[in-house]
Amino acid sequence: MPLKKKEKRSGIVTLITDFGWQAEYAGAMKGAILSANPRCRIVDITHEVPPGDILRASFVLGNTYPYFPAGTVHLAVVDPGVGTERRPLAIGKNGHFFVGPDNGVFTAVLAAPGECAGYEIARKEFFRRPLSATFHGRDLFGPAAGRLSLGLPARSFGPRVRDFARLEFPRAERRGGRIAGRILWADSFGNLITNIRREEHEPALAEGGWRITGKGWRIERLSRTYGEARPGEPLALFGSAGYLELAVNRGRAAEALKLKAGDPLVIRLKR
Amino acid sequence: MPLKKKEKRSGIVTLITDFGWQAEYAGAMKGAILSANPRCRIVDITHEVPPGDILRASFVLGNTYPYFPAGTVHLAVVDPGVGTERRPLAIGKNGHFFVGPDNGVFTAVLAAPGECAGYEIARKEFFRRPLSATFHGRDLFGPAAGRLSLGLPARSFGPRVRDFARLEFPRAERRGGRIAGRILWADSFGNLITNIRREEHEPALAEGGWRITGKGWRIERLSRTYGEARPGEPLALFGSAGYLELAVNRGRAAEALKLKAGDPLVIRLKR
Amino acid sequence: MPLKKKEKRSGIVTLITDFGWQAEYAGAMKGAILSANPRCRIVDITHEVPPGDILRASFVLGNTYPYFPAGTVHLAVVDPGVGTERRPLAIGKNGHFFVGPDNGVFTAVLAAPGECAGYEIARKEFFRRPLSATFHGRDLFGPAAGRLSLGLPARSFGPRVRDFARLEFPRAERRGGRIAGRILWADSFGNLITNIRREEHEPALAEGGWRITGKGWRIERLSRTYGEARPGEPLALFGSAGYLELAVNRGRAAEALKLKAGDPLVIRLKR
Numbered sequence: 003m004p005l006k007k008k009e010k011r012s013g014i015v016t017l018i019t020d021f022g023w024q025a026e027y028a029g030a031m032k033g034a035i036l037s038a039n040p041r042c043r044i045v046d047i048t049h050e051v052p053p054g055d056i057l058r059a060s061f062v063l064g065n066t067y068p069y070f071p072a073g074t075v076h077l078a079v080v081d082p083g084v085g086t087e088r089r090p091l092a093i094g095k096n097g098h099f100f101v102g103p104d105n106g107v108f109t110a111v112l113a114a115p116g117e118c119a120g121y122e123i124a125r126k127e128f129f130r131r132p133l134s135a136t137f138h139g140r141d142l143f144g145p146a147a148g149r150l151s152l153g154l155p156a157r158s159f160g161p162r163v164r165d166f167a168r169l170e171f172p173r174a175e176r177r178g179g180r181i182a183g184r185i186l187w188a189d190s191f192g193n194l195i196t197n198i199r200r201e202e203h204e205p206a207l208a209e210g211g212w213r214i215t216g217k218g219w220r221i222e223r224l225s226r227t228y229g230e231a232r233p234g235e236p237l238a239l240f241g242s243a244g245y246l247e248l249a250v251n252r253g254r255a256a257e258a259l260k261l262k263a264g265d266p267l268v269i270r271l272k273r
Numbered sequence: 274m275p276l277k278k279k280e281k282r283s284g285i286v287t288l289i290t291d292f293g294w295q296a297e298y299a300g301a302m303k304g305a306i307l308s309a310n311p312r313c314r315i316v317d318i319t320h321e322v323p324p325g326d327i328l329r330a331s332f333v334l335g336n337t338y339p340y341f342p343a344g345t346v347h348l349a350v351v352d353p354g355v356g357t358e359r360r361p362l363a364i365g366k367n368g369h370f371f372v373g374p375d376n377g378v379f380t381a382v383l384a385a386p387g388e389c390a391g392y393e394i395a396r397k398e399f400f401r402r403p404l405s406a407t408f409h410g411r412d413l414f415g416p417a418a419g420r421l422s423l424g425l426p427a428r429s430f431g432p433r434v435r436d437f438a439r440l441e442f443p444r445a446e447r448r449g450g451r452i453a454g455r456i457l458w459a460d461s462f463g464n465l466i467t468n469i470r471r472e473e474h475e476p477a478l479a480e481g482g483w484r485i486t487g488k489g490w491r492i493e494r495l496s497r498t499y500g501e502a503r504p505g506e507p508l509a510l511f512g513s514a515g516y517l518e519l520a521v522n523r524g525r526a527a528e529a530l531k532l533k534a535g536d537p538l539v540i541r542l543k544r
Numbered sequence: 545m546p547l548k549k550k551e552k553r554s555g556i557v558t559l560i561t562d563f564g565w566q567a568e569y570a571g572a573m574k575g576a577i578l579s580a581n582p583r584c585r586i587v588d589i590t591h592e593v594p595p596g597d598i599l600r601a602s603f604v605l606g607n608t609y610p611y612f613p614a615g616t617v618h619l620a621v622v623d624p625g626v627g628t629e630r631r632p633l634a635i636g637k638n639g640h641f642f643v644g645p646d647n648g649v650f651t652a653v654l655a656a657p658g659e660c661a662g663y664e665i666a667r668k669e670f671f672r673r674p675l676s677a678t679f680h681g682r683d684l685f686g687p688a689a690g691r692l693s694l695g696l697p698a699r700s701f702g703p704r705v706r707d708f709a710r711l712e713f714p715r716a717e718r719r720g721g722r723i724a725g726r727i728l729w730a731d732s733f734g735n736l737i738t739n740i741r742r743e744e745h746e747p748a749l750a751e752g753g754w755r756i757t758g759k760g761w762r763i764e765r766l767s768r769t770y771g772e773a774r775p776g777e778p779l780a781l782f783g784s785a786g787y788l789e790l791a792v793n794r795g796r797a798a799e800a801l802k803l804k805a806g807d808p809l810v811i812r813l814k815r
Contacts, residue, residue: 297604300608304558324734353770353794406768406781
């Protein structure tokens with residue numbers, strides 16, 4: 003049976019996990035993928051999702067998969083409930099394919115526009131035997147991702163799923179003369195990524211006349227680039243994933259502004 | 274000369290090193306592999322073996338190579354004795370190929386069932402010239418791994434080796450009413466991996482009636498999954514590599530139980 | 545138009561960035577490369593250049609690219625000035641290709657012998673639209689690297705560039721009876737890499753009769769291997785990149801000798 007155009011494969015499998023690089027987990031999973039499809043090319047996105055941080059994995063997945071060629075398989079294994087009742091999923095959406103646990107890791111993928119077809123990975127002949135209770139990345143998701151990358155249709159894995167688990171993304175809210183958001187996390191540059199989305203909040207900020215203040219610092223306008231402020235000065239810009247970031251030119255905002263993941267961030271708008 | 278079936282190659286080269294990701298070492302070695310075989314596919318297992326920890330590298334290798342397709346070349350370079358008398362090796366076993374120093378890094382590979390044919394990498398025309406005294410990963414092992422992945426037989430590298438260096442794996446022992454083991458290391462989840470092997474010790478533990486105790490905690494039964502205990506509670510299970518692990522559901526056992534690599538762990542069996 | 549021999553491609557794209565592994569940045573850039581050339585093979589050199597450390601990236605690039613097969617594309621994105629006036633570059637040299645910002649990251653490449661042809665990446669049809677102001681790795685350099693790896697000539701990207709930005713490499717100097725150098729950085733083994741180059745300074749050191757001293761330690765001769773000193777003892781050798789290193793056999797020089805990046809290092813030569 004020839005593949006339909008939308009079922010075409012790129013031969014690429016991307017990986018997002020919280021396994022870290024030190025233990026054997028990422029390597030064993032790669033082996034399982036390659037044993038199912040010895041010709042696929044594996045691309046590491048990250049193995050450094052903070053352990054168990056499903057929302058973070060969802061964010062990284064949502065901000066990477068659209069840049070890959072259609073027909074790529076994206077494997078996301080952040081799976082604190084491994085071996086319990088959560089279902090394993092294979093999903094097709096917008097020409098991309100996704101494999102991972104039904105625990106919210108696909109929240110950003112599901113929220114994106116486009117038709118989505120999800121299936122429970124239920125056919126046991128695809129599992130490694132014996133199936134461990136603690137490492138489905140190696141014994142179940144890896145083999146499924148490898149087979150998907152060969153061209154196996156997602157629907158062949160098991161029954162259709164429509165009631166996906168989703169996480170609540172902590173949205174920033176405009177209340178009266180304020181935007182009440184929070185710091186999601188700091189990146190490797192010390193830039194503080196917030197939950198204030200460009201799409202929703204740029205109009206209110208583009209015209210200026212607002213301020214964010216902290217101990218000894220104040221930001222009052224949007225920058226376009228990190229190099230726009232004077233060295234050492236804090237700035238705010240909408241970053242490459244579409245969220246407001248606080249940064250310090252040639253410095254580290256996380257340390258300089260003394261803010262961390264989870265801290266509230268309030269923008270006072272001019273009335 | 275056509276390759277015999279057991280000499281088939283997958284075109285995949287896996288890497289286990291203690292080079293870290295920051296310096297140029299892993300990159301330069303990858304270049305050397307690809308210069309020998311520009312079409313091979315390199316798969317990073319880890320570059321974060323603790324510096325000089327040969328036993329750890331052996332463990333990671335033993336727990337990853339079996340999941341790869343036959344004909345894969347596994348390069349393991351943890352080599353504190355680089356440039357001294359230890360021999361460089363190319364080994365074929367169970368359809369897999371291994372390259373690295375003869376310092377014990379192949380202990381787990383050699384201990385696995387199956388026939389093994391090892392050769393000293395002695396043919397100098399395969400070395401980079403000049404051969405550095407400090408970086409055989411780039412100048413000797415990388416080029417050898419690349420050539421092996423092209424289909425060159427292991428025996429073509431040099432004389433047969435039979436007296437491999439091996440490390441003593443610190444086995445847990447049953448003495449009277451106790452199993453005396455120890456903590457090998459903590460993984461990225463804070464799970465504590467012990468040296469208590471499922472094969473040897475599961476029968477004594479499966480029936481219950483035993484206990485492991487620490488300051489303020491106690492474990493008295495085997496779990497099957499991390500999600501089985503109440504959040505914050507310690508549990509013990511046989512992990513994906515076949516060793517007893519101590520874990521905390523949604524927590525980090527290493528911190529919660531105040532145990533670290535090398536600490537003794539005693540299981541008191543009921544008489 | 546057939547490619548000239550020197551324009552041949554290996555299908556390999558190497559990556560050097562300061563993005564870290566945790567955020568989505570490296571993954572999104574890989575997607576952009578693969579969208580331009582779905583068949584290329586991506587090789588991670590490092591994503592752990594210290595943030596904004598252009599000189600370090602230049603050093604890693606200079607010490608890795610020569611080991612790859614000709615026709616490889618090397619992408620180096622350490623780009624604190626992203627979105628400002630610095631030019632994006634595509635360079636061909638010695639059969640290798642380089643993509644990145646014109647901020648000094650190619651200093652080591654430009655200093656190597658050989659003809660060099662650099663071009664500004666100016667053709668906007670190669671950019672992602674909309675082009676972000678903060679992530680040219682994903683929106684400009686990645687797509688350019690992917691197209692270069694397909695065989696597009698470097699000259700097709702835009703106007704010729706001859707006045708490349710270059711960083712001053714902090715050279716060690718011989719003054720009278722001393723070589724005055726400094727510690728560049730420590731590697732993952734704790735080895736201290738200095739700026740004292742083998743080519744310039746080995747003759748003065750090979751014959752002995754010199755010393756380097758610190759608090760409670762002294763080195764007076766060149767070693768050839770790390771294993772040559774007694775365990776715990778400090779030693780000096782010319783490392784695999786051609787620079788003098790201070791190391792401790794089976795130990796970590798950075799901690800044992802209490803030296804760090806930027807510290808001066810003086811070798812007293814015998815008169």
